[in-house]
Amino acid sequence: MPELLARTLELEPMLVDLGQRFAHAQSALYIGRGINFPIAMEGALKLKEISYVHAEGYAAGELKHGPIALLEPEVPVVAIATRSATLPKMVSNVQEVHSRDAPVIALVTEGEDPFDAGFASIVPVPACSEVLSPLVNVIPLQLFAYHVAVQRGCDVDQPRNLAKSVTVE
Numbered sequence: 001m002p003e004l005l006a007r008t009l010e011l012e013p014m015l016v017d018l019g020q021r022f023a024h025a026q027s028a029l030y031i032g033r034g035i036n037f038p039i040a041m042e043g044a045l046k047l048k049e050i051s052y053v054h055a056e057g058y059a060a061g062e063l064k065h066g067p068i069a070l071l072e073p074e075v076p077v078v079a080i081a082t083r084s085a086t087l088p089k090m091v092s093n094v095q096e097v098h099s100r101d102a103p104v105i106a107l108v109t110e111g112e113d114p115f116d117a118g119f120a121s122i123v124p125v126p127a128c129s130e131v132l133s134p135l136v137n138v139i140p141l142q143l144f145a146y147h148v149a150v151q152r153g154c155d156v157d158q159p160r161n162l163a164k165s166v167t168v169e
Contacts, residue, residue, distance in 0.1 A: 032057070077105070103121070
């Protein structure tokens with residue numbers, strides 16, 4: 001795992017570029033399935049916390065139950081589409097997003113691009129077992145949030161209104 005995480009950190013230059021490209025966004029959606037649905041929520045949380053961009057994480061299978069109405073060219077969608085048992089369904093969800101002209105940032109397994117049309121900004125993460133994939137997949141999401149925040153001029157070391165510890169109930 002340490003080697004996989006170190007290789008994932010090498011993606012930072014790509015995430016700097018994506019951060020610059022999407023720093024103007026006012027909203028973003030993150031989608032994942034199965035074990036990576038909580039990672040989609042974590043990615044959205046990090047973007048909210050340090051860049052002040054409205055972001056929400058959704059189970060990709062729930063897109064048609066509300067979030068699909070929010071898709072437009074100014075709302076990037078970060079899709080966790082790494083190798084998994086649910087990848088074919090995830091590809092279908094991402095195609096729905098693309099058909100509504102929302103820009104897609106897709107985390108995919110290195111050496112694999114499940115999107116034939118080449119319509120997504122691809123972030124290739126190292127291959128690992130599905131059960132360990134959240135450890136690898138969360139890193140690019142955190143780096144993306146960091147670089148969006150830097151581009152927006154946010155103080156990433158002291159985010160506003162964010163308590164570092166809970167001292168009252």
